[in-house]
Amino acid sequence: MVLEEVTKALSAKGLKITHQRIVVFKALLSSPLHPTAEQIYDGIKKDNPAISVATVYKTLETLVENQLINKVPTPEGTMRYDARIDNHNHIYISNTNEIMDYEDEELKGILAQYLSKKKFQNLHITDFKLQIKGEKIDPGKGINII
Amino acid sequence: MVLEEVTKALSAKGLKITHQRIVVFKALLSSPLHPTAEQIYDGIKKDNPAISVATVYKTLETLVENQLINKVPTPEGTMRYDARIDNHNHIYISNTNEIMDYEDEELKGILAQYLSKKKFQNLHITDFKLQIKGEKIDPGKGINII
DNA sequence: TTCTAAATGATAATAATTATTATTTACTAA
């Protein structure tokens, strides 16, 4: 997703096209690492020293509310962000704090079928995800997963 | 789990049997609501005004480290605790902030079978849970789920 | 170009949690 698509996505939601929103959104789009708000702030401030950390938080919240990005709670208690909004699962790697995307059509099918059979009285299911937790066996060897 | 079992569980882990640990552990065991540390503190302070909030946090952390309880991150970003340590899933109810246990043998079987087939290179899977998110359709009507 | 609601920057405030440290206590071993 590049500039044109970002501006299109923002205006489709009735959001004003601001430099800050473009920069924050693009920074998240370019990172597969599920960064924190702080990490995004650190990443953009060299080229955009005037953007304040509060704006980064606020912008991310706005994008989440408009379903342009996702917010991911982690076992450490901090929030991280994900530019992907399609249905996918995460693997949280406890010895490196990485969050990896994990996508598998078979898994999606299995879960969807399972839940469609179940009856939940008085409850409307809005989302379901398999949260996988693991440890890298050899963190020194770099990312090499699945 | 009553007093005798609590003390047994603590000493089996080599932990000193203190009044504070017994009180905190029993408070969590008696709550199915996945309370926060603060809520546990509030619950015990009437009968135990001398126990400090820092001790509640520390005790819970100690119990988590010794795998006597579980720590559950929530979409609000706060941590909650769960006395159940057997494998089970959670339903997070976004309009009431409740966390419900959800247990289903069929689901366990499906997930275990799915994951046993998958190959994860360089990664050791330690845990997996289905995180279900939903909304109560009529929160006024009380808890009536599944 | 002007106008106005919305967005931003700077910073204060809050909430949740962790660290510090002096004091107390559970367990060990004599």
Place this chain on the structure above:
DNA sequence: TTAGTAAATAATAATTATTATCATTTAGAA
């Protein structure tokens, strides 16, 4: 049973992540 000692606790300060406040700026409509 009673010291002795490492571990645990209470009180509180500090930290971290996040949100609120509010004066100023700006995007987009008229």
